[in-house]
Amino acid sequence: MNTEKNSNPLHEATQWYYTIREPDVSEQAIIDWLSWTQASEENAKAFEKVEQLMTLTAQVKNVEWPDDNELLDDDYDGEVSVQKWRVSQKGWRKWVTTLMDFNFSSRKKLIPTFALPAMAIVFCIFLTYQIPDFNDNNITVSVYETGSAEHEKIVLDDGSIITLGAKSLISVAYNEEQRKVLLERGEAYFDVAKDPNRPFVVGSGSRTITAIGTEFNVTRQVKRVVVTVAEGKVLVEPKSKPSSVPRVIKAFKQKYGNTDKFLVAGQQLTYSQETVSAVESIDSMSATSWKDGSLQYLSETLSFVVEDINRYSEHPIRIGDEFVGSQAYSGTVYTNRIENWLDSISEAFPIKVLAHNNGDIVLVTDSTKIKNNSST
Amino acid sequence: MSAETHIKNRDLQVYLESHELSEAQGALIGELFSQHNDMLLRFLRARLPSDSDAHEVAQEAYVKLLDLDNPSAISYLRAYLFKTASNLAADHLRSEQRASHYRPMVFFKEEQPSEEQTALVNEKIELLHEFVQELPAKCRKAFMLSRYHDMTTTEIAQLMRLSDRMVRKYLVRATEHCQMRLEEATGGRR
Numbered sequence: 001m002n003t004e005k006n007s008n009p010l011h012e013a014t015q016w017y018y019t020i021r022e023p024d025v026s027e028q029a030i031i032d033w034l035s036w037t038q039a040s041e042e043n044a045k046a047f048e049k050v051e052q053l054m055t056l057t058a059q060v061k062n063v064e065w066p067d068d069n070e071l072l073d074d075d076y077d078g079e080v081s082v083q084k085w086r087v088s089q090k091g092w093r094k095w096v097t098t099l100m101d102f103n104f105s106s107r108k109k110l111i112p113t114f115a116l117p118a119m120a121i122v123f124c125i126f127l128t129y130q131i132p133d134f135n136d137n138n139i140t141v142s143v144y145e146t147g148s149a150e151h152e153k154i155v156l157d158d159g160s161i162i163t164l165g166a167k168s169l170i171s172v173a174y175n176e177e178q179r180k181v182l183l184e185r186g187e188a189y190f191d192v193a194k195d196p197n198r199p200f201v202v203g204s205g206s207r208t209i210t211a212i213g214t215e216f217n218v219t220r221q222v223k224r225v226v227v228t229v230a231e232g233k234v235l236v237e238p239k240s241k242p243s244s245v246p247r248v249i250k251a252f253k254q255k256y257g258n259t260d261k262f263l264v265a266g267q268q269l270t271y272s273q274e275t276v277s278a279v280e281s282i283d284s285m286s287a288t289s290w291k292d293g294s295l296q297y298l299s300e301t302l303s304f305v306v307e308d309i310n311r312y313s314e315h316p317i318r319i320g321d322e323f324v325g326s327q328a329y330s331g332t333v334y335t336n337r338i339e340n341w342l343d344s345i346s347e348a349f350p351i352k353v354l355a356h357n358n359g360d361i362v363l364v365t366d367s368t369k370i371k372n373n374s375s376t
Numbered sequence: 377m378s379a380e381t382h383i384k385n386r387d388l389q390v391y392l393e394s395h396e397l398s399e400a401q402g403a404l405i406g407e408l409f410s411q412h413n414d415m416l417l418r419f420l421r422a423r424l425p426s427d428s429d430a431h432e433v434a435q436e437a438y439v440k441l442l443d444l445d446n447p448s449a450i451s452y453l454r455a456y457l458f459k460t461a462s463n464l465a466a467d468h469l470r471s472e473q474r475a476s477h478y479r480p481m482v483f484f485k486e487e488q489p490s491e492e493q494t495a496l497v498n499e500k501i502e503l504l505h506e507f508v509q510e511l512p513a514k515c516r517k518a519f520m521l522s523r524y525h526d527m528t529t530t531e532i533a534q535l536m537r538l539s540d541r542m543v544r545k546y547l548v549r550a551t552e553h554c555q556m557r558l559e560e561a562t563g564g565r566r
Contacts, residue, residue, distance in 0.1 A: 014551045018544060021422050023466050023528055030458045034415055051421055053555050056497065057523055058425065060505045065520065066513035076512035078545035082553035085512060185560065222561055316559075 009046035012036070017050045045358055087143055087171055087184055143171045146186070149312045149335065151291065159193035160200065163291050165219075166311040166335075186311060187219040189288055192232075206273050210235045216263075217288050221307050228268045228287035236261045236269055236276075293335045299328040302345075306363070313338050313361075320364035324351055405441055408453055416461060423465045425526075433468050437461040469526065500558060507557040511550050518543050519550035 016033050019025065037044045066074070076085050146152050146168050154162040157174060164170060168186020173179075176198070181190070183204040192200045194213030202209040204218055205225045214232025218225065227236055237260040261269055261276060266284050270277040286296035295308055303325035306317050312335040319325040327349050333341045342361065346353045350369035354362045416437070420430035437460045441453065489497070511519060518536060521527045527535070533543045 010555060011548070011552065014548045014555075017422055017551070018529070018547055020419055021528075023462075025462060027455045027459050030419070030462070031455060033419075034412075034454075034458075037415060037418075047418065049555065050551065051418055053551065053558065054523075055421065055427075056500055057504050057508065057551075057554060059497075059501050060508055060523075063505060063508045063516070063520060063524075066517055070513040071517065074513035074515075076515055078515065078542065078549050081556070082511055082515065082549050083556060086510065 009040075009042045010049065013043065013046035013050045016047060017054065083169075084143070084145075087169065087182075088141075140175070141171055141173045143169070145169045148314070156193075158195060158198075161191040163189040163191075165189075165290055168220075168311070183218050183220050183225075185220050187217070187290065187308075189215070189217045189291055191215045205271065207236050207238055207271055207276075210237070217284075219287075219308070221304060224270055224272045224304075226268065226270045226287070227263060228282060228284050229263045229265050230284040230288055231265050233265075234263050236263060236271070289332075290335070295333040295335065296331075297333075298330050300330070301325065302327045302329050302349075302363070305329050305333070309333055309335075309338060309341070315355075315359045315361050317342075317361045317363065318356075320354075320362045323365045324349075324363045327351070404453065405438065408441070408457060409438065412454060412457065416457065419458060420461055420465055423462070424468065429468060433461055433464045436464050440464075500562070503558060503561050504554055507554045508550070510557070511553060514538070515546040515550050518546040522547055 016036060019029055020033050037047055076082070144152060144154055144162075144164055146164050146166055149166050151166065152164040154164060154172070156162065156172065156179075158179065160179070162170070162172070162181070165187030168188060169184040170186075170188055171182045171184070173181075179192075179195070179198055179200040181188075181200070181202045183202060188202075190200070190202065190211070192211050192214050196213075200211045200213075202211075202218055204220050207225070209216070209218060209227055211232065211234040214234055215230040216232075216234050217228045217230065227234065261279055263269055263279060266281055268280050268282040268284075268287065282298075286298065289296050290308075295305070297305055303319050306319055306325075310316055317338075329345070331344075342353045345351055345363070346366075350366045352364050352366040354364060356362055413434070416434050417430050420433050421427065424430050424433060437457055440460050441457060508516065508519065514536065518532050518538075521532045521535065522529075529540050529543050529547070532538075533540045536543065
């Protein structure tokens with residue numbers, strides 16, 4: 001069974017799921033599967049999860065079939081997770097296109113696009129690959145990923161330092177003309193080394209954040225991205241515009257673009273797929289204190305607070321109803337004392353903290369408390 | 377043992393009594409039911425399109441056990457139960473009219489999902505549509521053939537001219553991807 005490198009309950013459960021689905025499954029396989037599920041609570045839960053997921057996927061309709069070209073182009077061999085492959089694909093195509101836009105626009109047509117994904121990709125603890133040498137100008141792309149409650153400090157060649165928060169994923173592409181980082185999920189703090197000739201660009205969600213030498217924090221959540229500047233200046237602009245060097249300089253001169261936003265130290269901006277907030281003033285320390293293990297909030301809705309905490313919590317915390325999710329929370333959460341925080345919110349809010357038997361923690365409205373409050 | 381299982385077990389007890397089984401035989405099957413029913417249902421859900429199909433086939437499998445002349449060792453019975461269920465599941469998928477010979481839902485009570493649960497499920501299905509669409513082309517094709525056309529690993533391998541091992545790898549990766557993305561999107565909530 002365990003021929004795969006990364007054996008975790010979910011991976012094993014998925015393997016078992018497909019084993020017992022085979023029409024000619026042997027009695028021995030069934031017995032082995034039964035003893036696997038009975039071996040630990042974790043195994044049993046993982047299997048249940050897979051099964052529930054598959055019941056759901058069976059109900060998904062109208063997925064598009066890949067066409068012949070896509071099938072021919074596809075070089076995914078299942079050796080790494082789909083997510084890792086996607087990041088490398090995205091990174092790959094994106095960096096190559098940007099590079100070509102920058103330097104080799106005249107050569108663009110000479111490079112057949114189908115050749116790109118066919119080139120070798122090397123994975124290690126993080127993943128690194130090199131885009132072949134078109135102009136004596138290699139670009140190195142590295143991917144870094146952290147687990148639950150894990151932080152990682154990444155020191156880049158130019159002296160820039162990225163502190164990666166828990167459950168986060170970034171790819172970094174460097175060459176002599178540019179410094180590009182893609183924050184796929186989670187949170188990162190950037191301490192950027194000054195280099196006016198080589199802007200430091202962070203892509204996350206619908207926008208890019210460009211800095212020339214500054215310190216800032218980016219948090220990517222499912223529905224929004226929050227940018228906070230601790231030192232210097234950054235420019236936040238829609239991703240679709242190619243952020244070439246002249247453009248950035250022009251934008252710096254204009255200072256006020258349509259949806260381009262300038263942020264200076266002590267300012268914060270939140271954007272989603274479609275919307276951008278106004279620039280707000282904030283104590284930037286509060287947005288970067290996560291590096292020291294505390295998450296600080298000033299009237300932030302609980303749904304966003306919980307999304308952050310879940311990158312640190314051993315047991316997933318779920319928002320049980322809309323009322324709970326919409327509560328405004330101000331205060332500090334110590335990522336190593338999440339239980340204390342749970343105790344405190346059940347006192348501060350009309351919220352009950354329930355422990356589900358699968359280990360999940362569910363926050364629900366405590367209606368008795370609401371009644372009590374209104375009567376007193 | 378939860379209260380719920382206890383009730384289902386009592387239904388089985390009534391069923392056993394009405395079929396005039398020997399006490400020992402009834403006890404044996406009762407024990408098998410209480411110890412392995414959850415797993416039997418899981419096993420069948422992996423192989424059949426719906427929950428009620430799984431219940432129906434599980435019930436048929438128990439009834440088959442009752443027909444055994446001389447059921448003895450519980451370990452033998454367990455393997456027999458699952459193998460029987462496996463065969464019945466295959467028959468079940470094959471037969472076009474899925475009308476059971478047995479009165480459905482003797483042992484199992486189905487719960488109606490609340491409106492809220494239905495909404496949650498629909499939201500997840502929508503998300504999953506996106507996640508399946510994200511899969512690399514060949515991986516996606518294999519997964520879709522398995523999910524929406526009930527094809528086995530071997531059948532998919534033949535159709536796509538890949539090895540069984542590769543198809544299996546694609547299916548596992550696709551499933552893990554959906555699971556991971558779903559957890560990410562819902563923040564671990566079910």
